[in-house]
Amino acid sequence: MRLTILILITCLLQVSASTKAQKISLSEKNASLETIIRKIRSQTSYYFIGNTALIRKANPININVRDVSIEDALNRCFLNQPLAYSIVDKTVVIKTRTLLSLSEMMRQKLSIKGKVTDESGTSLPGASVKVEVTGETATTNTNGEFQIEVPGKDAVLLVSYVGYEVMRIKVEEGTVMNIRLKPQLRDLTEVVVVGYGTKRKSEISSAIASVNVNELSANASNNVSDALQGRVAGVAVESNSGAPGARASITIRGSSTLGSNGPLVVIDGMPFGSLDGLNPSDIQNIEVLKDAAAASIYGSRAAGGVILVTTKLGKKNSEPKIQLNGVYSSQSIPKRMSVLNGEQWTNLFNAQGGTFPAYNGTNTNWQDVIFRTAPVYKVNGDVTGGSEHFQYSLSGSYLNQQGTVEKTDFKTANFRAKSVYEKGRIKIGETFIYNRDNGRSLPAGNDQTHSVILSSLVLPPTIPVYDPSRPLGGWGGIVTGMKNLSNPLADLNAYNSQFNNSNITADVFAEVRLVDQLKYKVNAALSESRGFNNNYVFAYDDGNGKLALPSLSMGSGLSNSWLLEHTLNYDKKIGLHNISLLAGYTAQRDTTTYFNGNGNSLPNGTFNLGSATAGKNVGGEVGNVKRESLIGRVSYSYDSRYLISASIRRDGSSIFSSGYHYGVFPSVSAGWNISNEKFYSNSGILAFMSALKIRGSFGLLGNDQIGNYSTINGISNNLNFLAGNRMILGSIPSGSASPKDLKWEETKTVDAGVDATFFDNKLSLVFDWYHKTSSGVLLAVPIPLSAGISGTPTVNAGTVSNKGIELALDYANQAGDFNYRIGWNMSANRNKMTKITIGSGNQQFGDIQRAIVGSPLGSFFLIKTDGIFKSQAEIDAYKGPNGQKIQPNAAPGDLKFIDFNKDGLIDNNDQQNLGSPIPTFETGVSGNLSWKNFDLNLLVQGTFGNKIYNGGRYWLEAMNAYANLYTSVLDAWTPQNNSSNFPRFTLNDPNSNARGNSDRWLESGAFVRLKRIEVGYTLDANTLKKLNIGKVRGYLSAQNLFTFTGYKGYNPDLGNGGGPLSRGMDAGYYPLQRIISLGVNVTF
C-alpha cells in the first residue's frame, strides 16, 4: 500500500527546476592551490581533478571573498596562474593554461548567446561553457541557454557536460548559437557502481567491467542477457535455446562448481534480481564484478560473480523526457538439415529388409512443417526527468514473440518506476518493477527418445502430415515396421502447455547523513513471483502416442523473498588521504510454495480438473531458505596513487545444519595509479600512455547453492506393493541425505590486472590474469549402485580450478563527421578438476561426460575411432596383446575403434578424454560508427576450443532403426563404394558402429558469428524542431545473420542450463533464429 502511494507521488510530483548555487567564502594569504582546493571541498560538494604535479606549479594565492559562486572564487584564484580550470557538472578539472598573446587579450569584448542540447536536441541544463582564452565560464540555465562575454569574434568556446565530449566551437556573433554535444566516448571521471556504493573508476583496485550501455542495441534486443553476449571479456553468455522467451546462461570466469554457476544479479540493490524480467531499454549501466575482491561484499551467492544493474533515472533539473520505441522483427531458422526424401527413404529401407509400400509421391518435409517465419512485436517507452531534489523515471514495455516452431509463443509486459528524493541530510528512493509473461512452450518429444525438433528429422518423409482416415485428429502416423516415431505437428497441436507468470520486485531505501560524512542507510526489498502453468493435452493420435480423452495438469507456485539491509557508510578526506568505511547487516528469507494437480480422461470440450474422470492426483512442495550476514569494508587511497581495499563478510545460511551455518569470507585488493606519480608525468611517456594502473586482489567467496533440506533424511513414499486385493503403501528412509557436516563451498580468487589508456585516451586496455580455486565443491556424488540408494547426496567433494586471462581493447576516435569506436575483448580460460576429496580420490562423475581429476568439468570420454575397416584382412590384422582379434564381430565397412587400454577388447574402458565442452578461447569484436546522421553498430562473436556431442546426428546416422536419416548415409560404405569413410548400413550392427560412446558423434563447437549488425538513421534536428520532437531514429537490425562453423547441428551454442556435466550435449534443442528487425525510436 505504502509502495503504491510512493509511486503515485512519483507520477504526480511536478518537476520544478530551481538551481541553488553553493556559496563560497575564502580568506587566505599566500595559500597554495592545494589548500584552496581543500577549503572549497569542505564548503561544497564539488570534486577536483588534476595532476598533483600540475597543481603544485600554482603560484601562491591571496584571496578574500564572502558568499560568492564557485566560478567567482576560482576565477580569482586562477588569475595570473599558469593553470586554467573548467567545471564539468560538479567536478573542477585543472589544466595547463594555453598562453595568450597580448593582442588577443586586448580585443573588445562581445556578448554571445547560445543553447546547448544533447545529440537528440534535448536541452542540457547545467552545461559548462568556457571561453578558451580568458577562462570566463558560464553555466546553462534550465532551458540549456547561456550568455557569456568573449574577447572577440574569433574567440572559441569550450562547452562541456558530464558524459559528453567537450566541444570546441568558434563563436557566432548576433545569433543564438545552437550547440549540440556528442556523447562522450570515454569518460575518465566515470563513476562505477560497486557493492553497496559507488567508486570512481580510477580508484578501483579489483576486476570490474562496465558494460557500455550505448552499444547494447537495447531497443532492438528482446532480452538483456542476449544483449550482453560477446561484450565483456570473461563473461560467457550462451543461448540455451531459440525458444521464444528463452534465457541464456551466463558464466563468469568459468564453471567452478557442478551446481549452479550463474552470477548473482543485483538490480538497483535488490540481490534477487534476474536479468530475465528486465527490459533492456531500462538499463542505465551494468557492472560485472569478476574477482572475489569486488564480489565478496555480496558474499554468499557471489561465487559465480556479480552483475550489478542500475536502471535509468532522470537527470537533475531536467524537463520530462519521453522516449518511445517500436520494433517489428521477423525471425526464421536459416538452416535445414538434409534428410532423405520419400523416394530415397523407401528405396533404401526396402533394400534393407523393409516391406514398405512403394513410393507414392508423398514427400513431407517435416522441418518445413514445424518451422515457420515468425514475427516479434516490441514497444517500449519511458519518461524521465528531475528537479534539484527529485529524480524519477517510469517505463513500460510489451513484447510479443511468436516462435519459429509452430504453436510456440511468448509475451511479456514490464513496468518500472524509480525515483530518488534528496534534500539536506535525507535521501530516499525506490525502484519498483512489475513483470509478467505468458506463452506456450515447446512440448517434450512424444516418443521417449526424440525431442519434437528431432521428431521432425527422424519421421520418414513418406508419412503425410494429415490422414483423414486416422482417428483422433486425422494426423498422419507411422506405418507398421517403422520405429516408434511421433508426428511432430500433431504433438505441437495436442500438447498445449501454457505458462503465466508475474513478478513484482520492489526496493525502498532511506539514507540519512548523520554527522560529517557518516551515512546510515536502510534498504528493504521484496520480491514476489506467482507462476501458473496449465498443460492440457487434447485427445490425439500421432501414430505413436495416443490419447483417447484429454488430460490436464495444472500447477501453481508462489515464491517471495524479503531482504533487509542496514549499512553505515563513512567517507572522509584528510588531506590526500581518502578513507571510506562500510559496515552492515543483511538478512534475507526466500519462501516458495508450489502445488500441482493432474487428471486424465476429461470429456472432450472440458478444460477443468474437476471434470477429470481418472488419474486424479495432487502434489506439492514448500520450503524456505534464510540467510543473514555481517559485512564490513575499508577502502583507503592516498592521493589517488595508492589504493587499498579490504572487506570481510560473515554469512549464515539455513541450507546447512546447525553448527555449520556460518562461513567467513575476507578479501583484499590493492592498486597503484602509476600515471599519477610525479616521475611518470615527468618521464614524457604521458604522450604515449596517458594513464596506467596496476592492481591485484585476493579473496574468498562462499557458495551454498544446493537443494534445500539436503542434510535432512526424508522418507521416500510410494514404494508400493500389491498383496491379495490391496495395495500396501511402501515407505522407507531415502538414505540420500547429505552428511550433517556439509559446509560452505569456498572459492578463492587471485587476480592481477592492468588498466591503461594510450594516445590521449583514444585507446584503452584492460588486462586481467586470474586463478580461481573452488574447494569443498558441493557435488552431488553418485553413490555406487550397490549401495542401493536412490538419489545422489551432496557432499563437499572436490577442488575445481579456473585459470585465465582477459583482455579488452577499445579504440575510439573521430575524423570530421566520422566517429568510430572499435572494441575487442577476449578471454581464455582453463578449467580443471584438480582434486576429489572423497572416497579414494579417483572417483569419477558422469559417464561419457565426466568430472575427473586432471580434466575440465564435463570432458567427453569416448572411444576413439580410426576410420573403417576396408577389408576382412584389416579386421584380422587388428589384434590385441594375446593375439586375439580386437573386433571379432566386425565386417568390412565397420568402424575401427582404438583399444585405448590395450586389453584386446573394445569396451567402455577404452573411453578416453577427447576434449571438453568448455571453450578455451572466446572473443568478441564490436564496432560503433557514426557518420553525419547515420550510425552503424556491429558485433562479431567467436568461440573456440570446445567440443559438442551431436546427439541429433546419433539418431540420424546410427542406421539401426527404421527411421529417417541424413542424406550423408547415402555415401555409406559398400563393397562398391569402398573408399567411403562412412560406416556400412547394418540394422543389427554387431560391431556397435552406432555405439553412443564413440567419438563418431563428437564435433568441434567452434564458431564465429555475426551476432548483430544495426544501421540507424537519425532525422535532422532542425526539421524536427518544427514538430517539437527531440529526436527520431530509425534502425534496421539483424541478429545471428551469419554463423561460420563446422558443426553439423542446427547451431553450435547450446548453453549449459543443465549444469557442467551436460554442457555441450546437443539433444535436439529449439534452434536459434535469425532475427531481422526494423525499429523507430522517438524522443520528445
Place this chain on the structure above:
Amino acid sequence: MYKKNIKTILPVLLVALFMTYSCKKDFLETSDPNRITEEKFWKTESDVLSAVASIYSPLRQPLYGYWGAFTGIQNINSLGEDVLTFPGGEAATMSIALFTNEARNSDSESTFSALYKAIYRANQVLANIDKVPLTNDKKTAFIAETKFLRGLCYFTLASNYGDVPLVLATAKTATDQFVPSSPVNDVYAQAILDFTDAKNGLPPTRLADDLGRATSGAAIAYMGKAYLYIKDYPKAEATLALLKTSPYNYSLTPEFSDNFTSKREFNEEAIFQWVYGPFGDQYSPWSAESANAGMYNYLPQLIGSRAAGGWFKYMPTNYFVDQFMAEQRPAGSDTKFDKRMYFTLSWKHSEYGETDVKYYGGTKTFDDLWTAAQANISKLPATVQPKKFLIQKFTNGLDNKPEGDSYWGAVPSTANNVIMRYAEVLLMHAEAAAQNNNFGAAIADLKLIRDRAGLKEKKAADLPDLSSVMAEINHQKLLEMFFEQNRWQDLKRWYTPDQLKAYLTAVGKEGAQYLRPRNYVFPIPTGELQTNNRIEQNPLWK
C-alpha cells in the same frame, strides 16, 4: 559541544541497536516441511510393514521407463535363449540377445541397480526393526520375509552377475558404501543362509489380504533352486522334497493356462508371484515408485501381436516350434499336439489338420496376426527366418478383447506373474533326483508334467539312464517353462561355453557366433565401476 556529541552518539547507538535486534539466534534453524523425516520413522508396526513393502517394490516393477520393459528381472534372462527370436528389439536388448552387450548396457545396469535398491531397503529393515515395539512372532515373521527378499536378490545377482558386492548392513559412513565383489560361491551361500532363516520364520500360507507375500514354501523352493545351481544335488533334492509334504498342499493346476491368466490367481500351483492389479493410473507405468503409478501387468503389451496393439518384441524360434511338434499326443486325443502348445503358441491350425481358432475376442484370424507381423519379420536376417508361429503365452490373445494387447486398450492385464510354480519345483526335483541316481523319483515328477500336457506316460524302460532322464527333463522344461526365465540359466549349467556355442549354432540361434565365456554373466555395470573405487570388473570381462 555536549549537544553536538549527543547528536552524534544518539543515531549511532540507534543504528547499532537496530542492527543487533534482527540477529535472532534461531533465525537459521530449519526443518523440512515436505516429508516425514527419518527421526519420526521406525515407530510402529505399520512403519515396518511399509518398509517391507518397499523391498518388494523394485523387484516387482513391470516397467521402469520404456527401456525397463526389457530390464525387468523377470524378462532379462530370456534374452539369450535358444527359444526366442527378436523382431523388434531396442539396441540395449538386442546386444544382450546377440551376446554383444557391454558394461554400459542400460538393461543390465538397471537390473543390477534395482536389486541393490531392494537389498539396501532390506538391510535397513534388519538394522532398525529392534527400534519398533513388536511381538516376537511378528518381528520374526518380518525379519524372515525381509531375508527371503534379500536372499532372492542375491540369488538373482549370483546367477546373473557372478561375483558381486555382498552388502549386509546399512552404511554408517560414506566409505562403507564402497564394497568390493565377493566370489560367486559366497553370494550363493548368503542367499541360502537368508532362505534358511526365511524358511524357519515365515508362515506356510497367507491370509487372503496378504496373498502374494512370501511364504516358507517360497523360501524352500528358492533354497532348492540355489542348491541346484551350485550343484549340491543331495541338498537340492531334500529341500525341494519338503514341498511335496505337509504342511504344503502344492499341486499342478488341471489347466496349464491357469498359471498365466487372472482367472485363478493364487492357485495350488503358485508358490511365489508378483501381484498385479487394478491400482493406479494405467497410463503411468513409466514412473514406477510414484504416486498413482500403474500397478498392472504390461507383459502382454511387449509380446502381443501388432494386430492387437502389441509391440511384438519376441517370436518363438524354429527350434522351439520343432520341439513342440516332435511328440504328438496319442491317437484319439482331443488335440493333435501337446496341450501346452495351444496356449503357448498361435499358428494356423488348419495347416496342420485342425480347425482354426480366432484370437482377440474372435476378431483376428492367425493370418491377420501373421500379416501384421511381416513388417518386423522382414527385418530379421535370412538365417533366422521363422516359421509361421507366434507367441500366445503371456499375451491376451485368448481373452475376449479385440485390442487386448494395446497399451491404449480398455484395461490392461491384472494377471499375476508367477515366478515360482510347482511345475518348476517338480522339474528341479526331478533333475536333482536324477543326478542323485534316484531315477524313479525323477520319472514320477515327469509323469505329472506329461500327464497335464496330455502326453503318453514315459516309463522307466523309456528313460533307463541319466542322459535319457536329463534329456527328457531338458525337453519338458523347455516346453513347460517357456519364457519363464529359466532356460538360459539351465543352458549355462548344462553346457560349457564351447559346447553351448556349438549347440546354439546347431539350433540356429541368432548371434551364436558372438558367444564368449564372458556372456555367462553380465559385466559389473559401468555405473558401479565408476563410482565404487573398491570394485573390479568380473574377471571374465577383463
